[in-house]
Amino acid sequence: xxxxEGKTIFEMLKINAARELNEExxxxxxxxxxxxxxxxxxxxDKTEVGQVHVGVVYECKVDKQRVExxxxxxxxxxxMTGEEAKKQKKIMRLGQNF
Numbered sequence: 001x002x003x004x005e006g007k008t009i010f011e012m013l014k015i016n017a018a019r020e021l022n023e024e025x026x027x028x029x030x031x032x033x034x035x036x037x038x039x040x041x042x043x044x045d046k047t048e049v050g051q052v053h054v055g056v057v058y059e060c061k062v063d064k065q066r067v068e069x070x071x072x073x074x075x076x077x078x079x080m081t082g083e084e085a086k087k088q089k090k091i092m093r094l095g096q097n098f
């Protein structure tokens with residue numbers, strides 16, 4: 001995460017998430033900033049990476065016609081309806097693997 005002088009941690013997280021969306025799937029940063037909504041945090045101590053990192057979860061509405069995987073060796077996009085996403089969120093809250 002890049003530190004941004006004069007910004008709160010919450011603002012920095014959102015700005016960095018928007019930058020990542022642009023780099024990874026081509027979403028314009030301004031579009032992402034206007035549509036990113038904080039959902040919560042993920043803490044998973046079961047993996048080596050999870051033991052030293054906390055994940056930040058955002059929801060972002062985008063035009064799927066303008067999204068493209070830029071790193072196809074590491075990314076897969078799965079589109080969901082709002083109802084499917086709510087169901088997925090419920091599963092995540094219960095701590096179940098999907």
